[in-house]
Amino acid sequence: MNPRTTAAAPLLLALALLAGGCTGGVEGTPGGAGLRDPYFPGLGNGGYDVTHYGLTLDVDPDAGHLRGTATITARATRHLSAFHLDLAGLRVESVDVEGRPAAVNRAGKELTIRPAAAVEDRLREGRTFTAVVRYAGSPQPVTDADGTQEGWLPTDDGSVALGEPTGSMTWFPGNHHPSDKAAYDIEVTVPEPLTAVSNGELVSRRTVNGRTAFHWRTAEPMASYPATVAVGEFTTRQSRTPDGIRLYTAVDPESEADSEEVLAKIPAVLAWAAERFGPYPFASAGAIVEREDDSAYALETQNRPFFPGPPDTALLVHELAHQWFGNSVTPKTWRDMWLNEGFATYAEWLWAADHDDVPVEESFAEAYEDDAHWSFPPAEPPSAADLSDPPVYGRGAMVVHRIRLALDDDEAFFALVRGWTQEHRHGNASTEDFTAYVEEETGEDLTGLWDAWLYGGSRPPLEE
Secondary structure, three states: OOHHHHHHHHHHHHHHHHHHHHOOOOOOEEOOEOOOOOOOOOOOEOOEEEEEEEEEEEEEOOOOEEEEEEEEEEEEOOOEEEEEEEOOOOEEEEEEEOOEEOEEEEEOOEEEEEOOHHHHHHHOOOOEEEEEEEEEEOOOOEEOOOOOEEEEEEEOOEEEEEOOOOHHHHOOOEOOOOOOOEEEEEEEEEEOOOEEEEOOEEEEEEEEOOEEEEEEEEEEEEOOOOOOEEEEOOEEEEEEOOOOOEEEEEEOHHHHHHHHHHHOOHHHHHHHHHHHHOOOOOOEEEEEEEOOOOOOOOEOOOOOOEEEOOOOHHHHHHHHHOOOEOOOEEEOOHHHHHHHHHHHHHHHHHHHHHHOOOOHHHHHHHHHHOHHHHOOOOOOOOOHHHOOOHHHHHHHHHHHHHHHHHHOOHHHHHHHHHHHHHHOOOEEEOHHHHHHHHHHHHOOOOHHHHHHHHOOOOOOOOOO
16 A cells, blocks of 8 residues: 555545535535626526525615515526525525525625535425525615616615616625526515515505515516615506506606606507517516606616606607516626617617607617717627617617618518517527527528628618
8 A cells, every 4th residue: 555645545534524514415516606797707606597586675764774585496407515696795694495504605795505415305406496595784786887876776765776787686695697587576564654666566565563565576587687676655556558467656756747747658658569579578567766866877677667757758668668678588698788778779769750750760870970889889898887888779779770671671570579579588588599580580691780780890881
């Protein structure tokens, strides 16, 4: 026997035992932190797919404090020894997996959860497991690369959660990448007379000892970034469109008078959009309107977009169009964001043509002449700081119009768009998925169009 091997044996045994202890005795492999998104490589987590979030939140607006319990139901996509969750700032009090206490390690925004060995079988590939995370603290906004703030934002009389692209991790733990969509139940308890508004449909409302719990349910899959909770004093209205879509609007009293006329157009906008983009993909719609300056931007929060003050019609059309483009057909990575913003901007052009006598060609020409749209290709923003810059919006819309011109048949063009929203309804899609779909459906080789308008580095000539 080699003496060196003999001497090393106790050390190797100790290391093996230590390694077993690090996994809690559970076999398999860790899920992995980050999904290698082009702009946020650490965002999201591997090894599982969330199917449902059950969030129970208790909010104290005066103290700026949140206490939450997140019940996360997920399907393992590999045999897991551990898995990761994204959570920024808030204190984790405990984690259970399948009813057994789990070990938790934290490194910045990453939680590593190591289940007990007794539940190993539930974390095998294809099996469904449940994790319960109890947490608390004072949620803090995050500052985007472009300088704007997102996450849990304070307002004059409460707060609002805006998640694009990474802010949702400031108020609940989860897999915060757009490629992992799930159903949600969100119950928020707030002091009277405040209201808590979220996504989906209001299931129940109950008041006990001066605090009211609002239970919202989103049955259709939702990425985490359009998830929201708005807490404040709101005037709320409920109704139905002629097509049976449930409407729920929540408007700050200071914005109510100036919002009424525009919000009354929601049923008409939805009906108009359904003709062009296909059936409305959700069971409910509406809007959340805060006071001016409560946030720096509007956001297509699922079912009911958020507006920082009374919106105009163009902004309403844009954010409602996102219910098809972004919320139902969600990008696979943040590099595909032009698919959201290009189509939503094009919806503005279509509305202006149908209702304001502004031909789409005029909107296209104005965008074409704007130098801001040519600083980079819409499908390849240089960095995370550029995701909300003009090329993603205006030049993205120009790509959509060039497809329409290439087909030279409006009926075929809108059938193509409706087919796209149907094929990827409640799913994810990439730029490559879109270009392949268009060419397959039309039978056209549009390489020149993609090279010039989607990926080109300079302004192409208008001539064919």
